[in-house]
Amino acid sequence: MSVRSRKAESPKLSAVPARARDRRGDASRGAAPVQRTDARELAKLMSHLPGMVYRFRTDRDGTMEFVSDGCLDLTGYRAADFLDHGVSYRQQVVHPDDRESAWRNIRTALREKRAFQVVYRIRTADASEKWVSEQGRGIFAPDGALTGVEGFVSDVSECKRAELSLAEQAVRDVLTGLYNRRYFDEQIASELARARRTNQFVAFLLCDLDRFKSINDTKGHLAGDEILRSVARTIQSCTRGTDLIVRWGGDEIVVVLTETGQAGGLIVGQRIRRELRRMSEARGLGLDMSIGIAMYPEHGETADALIRLADRALYIAKKSGDKIHIGEEHYRLDEQAIKVVFQPVVDVWSDQVLGHEALSRDPQGRLSILELFKKYHAVGQLDELKRICFVEQLRVAAELKLSRVFLNVDLTSLEHLDSVVKPPGMDVILEISEVEALHDVENHLAIATKWRAKGFKFAIDDFGAGFVSLPFIARLMPEYIKIDRSLVIQSASSDTFKGFSRHLLLALRMYATEGIIAEGIETEKELQAMKGIGIFLVQGFLLGKPKEMT
Numbered sequence: 084m085s086v087r088s089r090k091a092e093s094p095k096l097s098a099v100p101a102r103a104r105d106r107r108g109d110a111s112r113g114a115a116p117v118q119r120t121d122a123r124e125l126a127k128l129m130s131h132l133p134g135m136v137y138r139f140r141t142d143r144d145g146t147m148e149f150v151s152d153g154c155l156d157l158t159g160y161r162a163a164d165f166l167d168h169g170v171s172y173r174q175q176v177v178h179p180d181d182r183e184s185a186w187r188n189i190r191t192a193l194r195e196k197r198a199f200q201v202v203y204r205i206r207t208a209d210a211s212e213k214w215v216s217e218q219g220r221g222i223f224a225p226d227g228a229l230t231g232v233e234g235f236v237s238d239v240s241e242c243k244r245a246e247l248s249l250a251e252q253a254v255r256d257v258l259t260g261l262y263n264r265r266y267f268d269e270q271i272a273s274e275l276a277r278a279r280r281t282n283q284f285v286a287f288l289l290c291d292l293d294r295f296k297s298i299n300d301t302k303g304h305l306a307g308d309e310i311l312r313s314v315a316r317t318i319q320s321c322t323r324g325t326d327l328i329v330r331w332g333g334d335e336i337v338v339v340l341t342e343t344g345q346a347g348g349l350i351v352g353q354r355i356r357r358e359l360r361r362m363s364e365a366r367g368l369g370l371d372m373s374i375g376i377a378m379y380p381e382h383g384e385t386a387d388a389l390i391r392l393a394d395r396a397l398y399i400a401k402k403s404g405d406k407i408h409i410g411e412e413h414y415r416l417d418e419q420a421i422k423v424v425f426q427p428v429v430d431v432w433s434d435q436v437l438g439h440e441a442l443s444r445d446p447q448g449r450l451s452i453l454e455l456f457k458k459y460h461a462v463g464q465l466d467e468l469k470r471i472c473f474v475e476q477l478r479v480a481a482e483l484k485l486s487r488v489f490l491n492v493d494l495t496s497l498e499h500l501d502s503v504v505k506p507p508g509m510d511v512i513l514e515i516s517e518v519e520a521l522h523d524v525e526n527h528l529a530i531a532t533k534w535r536a537k538g539f540k541f542a543i544d545d546f547g548a549g550f551v552s553l554p555f556i557a558r559l560m561p562e563y564i565k566i567d568r569s570l571v572i573q574s575a576s577s578d579t580f581k582g583f584s585r586h587l588l589l590a591l592r593m594y595a596t597e598g599i600i601a602e603g604i605e606t607e608k609e610l611q612a613m614k615g616i617g618i619f620l621v622q623g624f625l626l627g628k629p630k631e632m633t
Contacts, residue, residue, distance in 0.1 A: 134237035137172075138222075141229050147172065148231065157215070157238055159208030178204035178212065185217075193221040193229060202239065214243035243293060256330040258308055259315035267329045267337065271386040274327065278379060285379040286348030288338040289393035290318065290355065293371045293401070295334040317362050321354045337390070345409055348376045352407045373400040376409040402461035403452070421455075421472055422446040423479040423628040428600060429491065431610065431626075432619040437512065437598075438487030440622060441476035442629050447464075469496045474503065479507040483632055489514055489542060489563075494527045497534055505538045512563060514544040520555035533558055542600075546570070557592050564595040566618065568603030575612035585616040611617065 093627035135158070136151040147165045155161050162493040164170045177185060184581045192199030193296055206211050219234020254266035262270075278285045292314065292476045299307040306483040311334060318328055318336060327339035328407040338355075340348055352374040362369035366493055375397025392411050400408035445455050460467040473492050480488040487510040494515060505511050513534065520527065520543065542563035543556055547570030556564070566588075588599055604623030 116336050136235050138231055138233040176205050213238055214240045259330050260310055261315050261328050261330040283342045285343045286340040286343040287377045287389045287393045288396045289375045291337045291373050292334040317358050321358050374407045375400050403458040418475050425632050426629040427627040429626045430620045440489040443472040494530050497530050512540045512542050514542045517543055517545045517552045520552035524555055561599040564599045566601045571601055571609050575609045
């Protein structure tokens with residue numbers, strides 16, 4: 084193969100690396116002149132080199148004065164393409180993402196009159212990419228002026244791929260392929276600094292599989308490992324390629340969402356849970372995930388602070404059963420935390436509404452009242468929720484000008500509600516569960532006495548659910564006793580039990596000064612059974628469901 088040049092004669096000596104030129108000698112100092120056969124041999128040698136020998140002019144476009152035929156294997160372009168057809172190596176072959184940095188390093192070396200070596204990517208004629216190493220130096224005139232650049236470019240793709248693979252292994256979790264904490268530590272400071280400069284939000288999601296230990300225990304660790312890999316792929320499919328996803332440890336995974344506010348973080352968290360459950364159901368695993376979310380800068384300005392708060396949010400998400408929680412505040416507790424509904428208590432003898440029982444409900448309708456109480460109990464806010472339920476039920480009943488209202492409350496809560504005043508002109512009956520009447524009787528009677536002095540009345544609730552509170556009933560003398568649904572059902576299904584109930588309730592009438600109420604009446608048969616034992620004050624779905632009143 085020939086060596087291409089813009090001139091017909093053999094390449095100038097300066098087009099050959101300095102060491103080779105020194106060995107050739109110099110005719111002006113008496114050495115033998117270089118023969119054309121020597122030039123041909125040199126061209127042949129260069130054509131066999133695994134790379135490209137070049138000489139550039141001094142312009143930034145990198146106009147070539149000379150290039151060896153090795154350029155074809157390296158770049159896909161012939162020597163003539165660079166010399167005759169105007170293909171610019173620097174502007175068209177060097178990868179655009181690496182072009183500026185490569186030229187900056189070369190320019191610095193030329194200015195300092197030293198050799199250079201740079202590694203960068205090129206795009207070949209068929210649009211594939213290669214990593215190359217370029218070694219060279221400037222050619223200077225006696226007055227120090229730069230007259231050209233010469234050097235050698237070789238393919239280092241294989242070495243570079245191996246290097247990148249090792250680097251990737253150093254920052255990737257071996258099991259899941261997600262980034263590891265080392266990479267998180269390297270990247271997160273710059274991510275937060277960028278968010279600070281651009282005034283953007285960042286969402287930190289700490290994701291934890293529920294009951295994963297039982298999977299390992301029952302199916303084995305190999306199955307557990309495969310599930311973790313599937314979970315990692317699921318999370319990746321729910322996020323953007325630019326998001327940082329890190330295996331934090333065990334079955335915990337951190338997702339960092341840049342340029343994402345609270346609403347976006349919640350949407351991604353819900354998507355992750357939805358897709359995880361879908362994957363889990365397809366495999367019959369029954370998996371779910373809890374997610375704690377912390378927001379930059381609202382919840383912290385450092386990675387450590389944000390991870391700590393996300394961990395606190397995760398704890399709340401798990402304990403409350405909500406599965407996803409943002410921030411460390413438990414839940415906002417005010418009148419908006421509940422919805423007040425009322426169920427009528429009916430006198431079926433006169434077909435008149437005696438009063439209404441006030442009940443609290445989840446305003447979003449997602450949780451039953453027991454689930455709502457469990458949620459707040461898990462995060463230590465149940466007492467506050469009970470207080471809000473009582474105060475809000477009483478307030479709404481007063482606004483509606485109800486004549487008689489029944490409120491569920493426990494005696495312990497009443498100890499901390501001394502400032503509550505009974506609305507004038509309204510009968511307010513405080514319902515105490517029968518099970519509570521079995522404990523700390525003297526203290527509970529003292530509390531009841533204080534509230535009676537304020538004009539409130541009392542009812543024993545859930546009577547017949549399996550407890551015996553007769554001593555407390557005898558001393559409290561409640562205005563009402565409310566019969567539990569379990570006693571209603573047994574009376575409707577057994578004549579023997581109906582007879583027992585009739586005699587029991589006859590004995591109780593002298594202690595319930597204003598009446599006995601049967602709760603949970605849902606069928607006509609149950610209603611007739613209550614009438615059969617002499618109970619005409621009833622409430623239940625048959626007579627009216629709980630609903631908001633206006």
